[in-house]
Amino acid sequence: MQNEYLEVVEDKRLSRAEIEALSRHGKPCRLLRCDLAELDLSGLTLTGWGFDSCTLKQAELMGTKLQASVWASCRGGFAEFVGSDLREAEITGCDFNNGNFRGANLTAAKVLRCKLTGANLAEVKSLNTSFEETLFADARLPNFSFRKVVLKKLDFQMADLRNGDFRQAVFEECSLRDANLAGCRFDGADLRGADLGGVRLFDAKQFKGATISRAQAGQLLAELGLNVQ
Numbered sequence: 001m002q003n004e005y006l007e008v009v010e011d012k013r014l015s016r017a018e019i020e021a022l023s024r025h026g027k028p029c030r031l032l033r034c035d036l037a038e039l040d041l042s043g044l045t046l047t048g049w050g051f052d053s054c055t056l057k058q059a060e061l062m063g064t065k066l067q068a069s070v071w072a073s074c075r076g077g078f079a080e081f082v083g084s085d086l087r088e089a090e091i092t093g094c095d096f097n098n099g100n101f102r103g104a105n106l107t108a109a110k111v112l113r114c115k116l117t118g119a120n121l122a123e124v125k126s127l128n129t130s131f132e133e134t135l136f137a138d139a140r141l142p143n144f145s146f147r148k149v150v151l152k153k154l155d156f157q158m159a160d161l162r163n164g165d166f167r168q169a170v171f172e173e174c175s176l177r178d179a180n181l182a183g184c185r186f187d188g189a190d191l192r193g194a195d196l197g198g199v200r201l202f203d204a205k206q207f208k209g210a211t212i213s214r215a216q217a218g219q220l221l222a223e224l225g226l227n228v229q
Helices: 016-023 201-207 214-222
Strands: 008-010 030-032 050-052 070-072 090-092 110-112 130-135 150-155 170-172
Touching: none
Parallel strands: 008 030, 030 050, 050 070, 070 090, 090 110, 110 130, 130 150, 150 170
Antiparallel strands: none
């Protein structure tokens, strides 16, 4: 995505007032290596803005309009994105561990090589959202839909995936190890590229209609203490 930026601000600790003033010009700005830690940016309109190598630890962006924004190599542990508008955003190489995205709009957003360990993505709007090479360990994604999506290098280890829709999804180098899969649907899914370690056999009915490998079948049976010859 190539946004036309009004101004590039580099290596600066910014205040809400300064960002608000920049936003009034109507064109997006690019922030490079800026410090936004613990800053309250809730409710601002930052459509199309660029955030490159910025620090956003514990920043508050609740209800912030960030449609078509571009994020690269940012660090924002425990940042609050509750109810924010991230439609068509591009988020690459960012660390938003334990971030709160509850109720955010991620429609048509692209998330690549990110760390979302422990993040809360409950009630997120995710139509046509693309995730690739992303760490979701211990994250919360209840009722999330990955239907008909090709999942590449996603790590859901110990994640809360309750009631998720994985129908006709294809897993490539993914992990579902020890994830909470209660109520998930995998009809028509190709799970041969997923680590199913820790999946109990009483969950196996959820995989009805899915494709698994012989090794994975043996792994599921081993959960019952059976020796597969």
